[in-house]
Amino acid sequence: MRTYRNCFNSLLLIVIPILFVGCSQDWQGYQNEYNQIIEEKALDENQPVKIGKKVISYEKLQVADYCISCHVGVTAIKMADAPQPIQSHPGEFLIKHDWQKIGCTICHGGNGGTLSKEDAHEGMLKAEMVQTSCYRCHPRSRQLPGARQLNHGQKLFTDLQCSGCHFVEGLVLPRLGPSLNGIGSRIERKWLRYWLKNPSEMMPNAKMPDFYLNDDNAGAVAAYLKTFKDQQLEGDPEPRKGDPAEGGNILRRARCISCHPFNGRGGFLGPDLGRLGNKTNRKFLFAKIKDPRRFEPNSTMPQFNFSDQQIADVADYLIDEYTDYDLVDIFNEDSLKAGNDSTTIEKGRKIYKELRCVNCHILDNGIEWMRIGPKLSDIGDKPLSEFDFGHSQIPGTRGAYIFEKIKNPRAFATADHPQKMPLFKLTNSDIYDLTLLLLSFNQKKISSPLFMAFPDTSLYRPQGEFGRLVEKFQCFSCHRINGRGFNLAYDLSIEGSRVSRQWLYDYLMVSYSLRPILVERMPIFNFTPQEAKTITDHIMANYTSGWIPRHPGEESSPQLIVQGKQLVKEKGCLACHILGDKGGYVAPSFTTGALAGDKLQAEWIYRWLKDPQKIVHGVLEPNYGLSDREALAITAYLMTLNHKDWR
Amino acid sequence: MRISSKSILDSILAFGLAFIILQCGGNSVSGKKEIAGSSAVQTKEVFFADMYNNPYREAHLSRHQYRGKLIYDHYCAVCHGENGDGNGFNSFNLQDSFGIRPFNFADSTAAPLLKLAEIKRAIEGGGRAVGKSQYMPPWGKTLRDDEIIVLIDYIRTFIPML
Structure with a gap:
């Protein structure tokens, strides 16, 4: 008996140390590896860690994440190429977020409270899927820097008017579709019918979805819409005769193509004008160019300072040049009757009501806006049992459902449950981004005093005479000022610290092309001298930056200028800028167009040279890491470049 | 049955070690309990991207x-x-x-x-x-x-x- 017990005890003494070694934790190994790498590479910036469990805990958010026990390198710099799990966190997220408080699981999901690898990573969000957590803390109406796919999804959600039929809390949008009031006087009936049948076939950049209408139904809706006449437009006198050749010149000079595509080529802000002649008539076109907001109060088209004769020229040119004669033949051969009788119109009204056209378009016909789609506020964590998969064979997940539903809206329809959602023309990656956005709509909201309440800058509205001009020329369609507007053109928030007053005034009077490769160029608005002066004064007075002081004591000497000229050649600036007859086409030229000495302020050039990305995020110009002296020399040289001296 | 001081020592040692082993594995055991209910669905969803064209x-x-x-x-x-x-x-x-x-x-x-x-x-x-x-x-x-x-x-x- 005693022998047995001794044997048992000895056995235990042998087995237990083995078990001990076996259960020594992974994180110890990773932490050792991390210290080893630091030692090998002699990275001074990083301190070796003390071996032990590590935790990020913050009581107010109920955070207790042990993730950094293994992922010791996440916050370390220069560990980007270390193997996982000690690699540093990619991107700027940890710089922008207070990681010591919010921890890992608020964004990444998974289980922070465990040290076992499998358990911790269960249900974790990876790579771009992490973006579905952004709206847990940030407001849904906001574009978030860094969340590329989410932002794109949100832009699609707004553009495609999803909120017309689906309610989403915190993302309430106005109806953005064009107003249909008076459409009978504006659009041709045949066009309307073909358009309703398949919008993207008629116009390459159509936003309107396909409602699966057949010939008869589309014809009925067209007949119904044709009954809405604009009495005022009908009463307008016929516009004077224009000269199409001159109209073409005006059109090109005004750079309409910056916003409008013509048969798929050109900008993307306005509708495609490639088949304008088939779509509308001279009278409407004349009235539209004269006052773009007469028919649609929310139109983003600027009002050009054209004379009546010029407008007539442009209208005639557009009608003559952009008529698709194949389409005219199709329209002529179309045997379907016009169908003006009351039964057809009544049928059209019924279909119009059923399709909820009114959810995107304004039309004063007594039918009210009513969201018929399901609420999407919490689709990201809606129980799977509430999704109707129909007879489809796709994997049973929310992501797969949403993706399939957008790609093929009638995929889950059964005989008992017909579905009404229209078909949007989207690429797979568009649908993917939209799916990502929808998955981020969930109820896992976090509210804490930790998060700054961002002011809603999208409401910025300049006042007075300048405000009126901004409204007339629709500056926010392209430019961004103080957080409002589109970032198609230069952000004007600190323009007053950048350019000289004289240059700005001259540029407004004659808006020449600033760079050879620029695609969306500023239209020629024909500003009057008074308008140009008002805009210049407002920009120079109000849109300045505190850290770029106005008119500094300019330091310049002949030696400095020579040194600057030498540096411009040595540093390879000419790879992108043209000097004389040599150089690249990427950046503004030093020889033609707007010259630095005429256009820019010395202090701004200096700041720009020191760190271009600080002023314009993601600009192509690299940060050369110039010394103060070098930057001063180049500034001094660039300020000598002006038109007076070149001549 | 006589109980020797050595066998008592051995038993205490064995008991103590067994306790430590249990503690050692405790983390993962309790972790598993917590997430037992939290759906394999979620895991699938995370990787739905791989099933479709992304x-x-x-x-x-x-x-x-x-x-x-x-x-x-x-x-x-x-x-x-x-x-x-x-x-x-x-x-x-x-x-x-x-x-x-x-x-x-x-x-x-x-x-x-x-x-x-x-x-x-x-x-x-x-x-x-x-x-x-x-x-x-x-x-x-x-x-x-x-x-x-x-x-x-x-x-x-x-x-x-x-």
Whole structure:
């Protein structure tokens, strides 16, 4: 008996140390590896860690994440190429977020409270899927820097008017579709019918979805819409005769193509004008160019300072040049009757009501806006049992459902449950981004005093005479000022610290092309001298930056200028800028167009040279890491470049 | 039965060790209990991207390489070309003005001899750092470390295999 017990005890003494070694934790190994790498590479910036469990805990958010026990390198710099799990966190997220408080699981999901690898990573969000957590803390109406796919999804959600039929809390949008009031006087009936049948076939950049209408139904809706006449437009006198050749010149000079595509080529802000002649008539076109907001109060088209004769020229040119004669033949051969009788119109009204056209378009016909789609506020964590998969064979997940539903809206329809959602023309990656956005709509909201309440800058509205001009020329369609507007053109928030007053005034009077490769160029608005002066004064007075002081004591000497000229050649600036007859086409030229000495302020050039990305995020110009002296020399040289001296 | 002091000691030792072992494994056991209810659905959902065409799949790139592609297309493609063949639109201006061409990563003779460390040095320090012209600017102060790493990861996809 005693022998047995001794044997048992000895056995235990042998087995237990083995078990001990076996259960020594992974994180110890990773932490050792991390210290080893630091030692090998002699990275001074990083301190070796003390071996032990590590935790990020913050009581107010109920955070207790042990993730950094293994992922010791996440916050370390220069560990980007270390193997996982000690690699540093990619991107700027940890710089922008207070990681010591919010921890890992608020964004990444998974289980922070465990040290076992499998358990911790269960249900974790990876790579771009992490973006579905952004709206847990940030407001849904906001574009978030860094969340590329989410932002794109949100832009699609707004553009495609999803909120017309689906309610989403915190993302309430106005109806953005064009107003249909008076459409009978504006659009041709045949066009309307073909358009309703398949919008993207008629116009390459159509936003309107396909409602699966057949010939008869589309014809009925067209007949119904044709009954809405604009009495005022009908009463307008016929516009004077224009000269199409001159109209073409005006059109090109005004750079309409910056916003409008013509048969798929050109900008993307306005509708495609490639088949304008088939779509509308001279009278409407004349009235539209004269006052773009007469028919649609929310139109983003600027009002050009054209004379009546010029407008007539442009209208005639557009009608003559952009008529698709194949389409005219199709329209002529179309045997379907016009169908003006009351039964057809009544049928059209019924279909119009059923399709909820009114959810995107304004039309004063007594039918009210009513969201018929399901609420999407919490689709990201809606129980799977509430999704109707129909007879489809796709994997049973929310992501797969949403993706399939957008790609093929009638995929889950059964005989008992017909579905009404229209078909949007989207690429797979568009649908993917939209799916990502929808998955981020969930109820896992976090509210804490930790998060700054961002002011809603999208409401910025300049006042007075300048405000009126901004409204007339629709500056926010392209430019961004103080957080409002589109970032198609230069952000004007600190323009007053950048350019000289004289240059700005001259540029407004004659808006020449600033760079050879620029695609969306500023239209020629024909500003009057008074308008140009008002805009210049407002920009120079109000849109300045505190850290770029106005008119500094300019330091310049002949030696400095020579040194600057030498540096411009040595540093390879000419790879992108043209000097004389040599150089690249990427950046503004030093020889033609707007010259630095005429256009820019010395202090701004200096700041720009020191760190271009600080002023314009993601600009192509690299940060050369110039010394103060070098930057001063180049500034001094660039300020000598002006038109007076070149001549 | 007589109980010797040694056997008592042994038993205590054994008991203590057994206790420690249990403690040791405790973390994972309790962790498992917590998440037992939290759905395998969620895990599937995380990876739904792999089942459908996502942007990475369309380009046959890994996630790293896709991030690198975004940086490459923005900063590098103007000269080196979208396909890495040194035919960006600005390359013709460089040819006309200075008689040089951007490096062609698709070149089957020169490119495979390139060392990754050399590419890294050229990106960080510009052309001068690897004994070439100054017209390749240094990006070491513009791009962060991790950006340069994913960028090189993408550039590698241009280089023909030997």
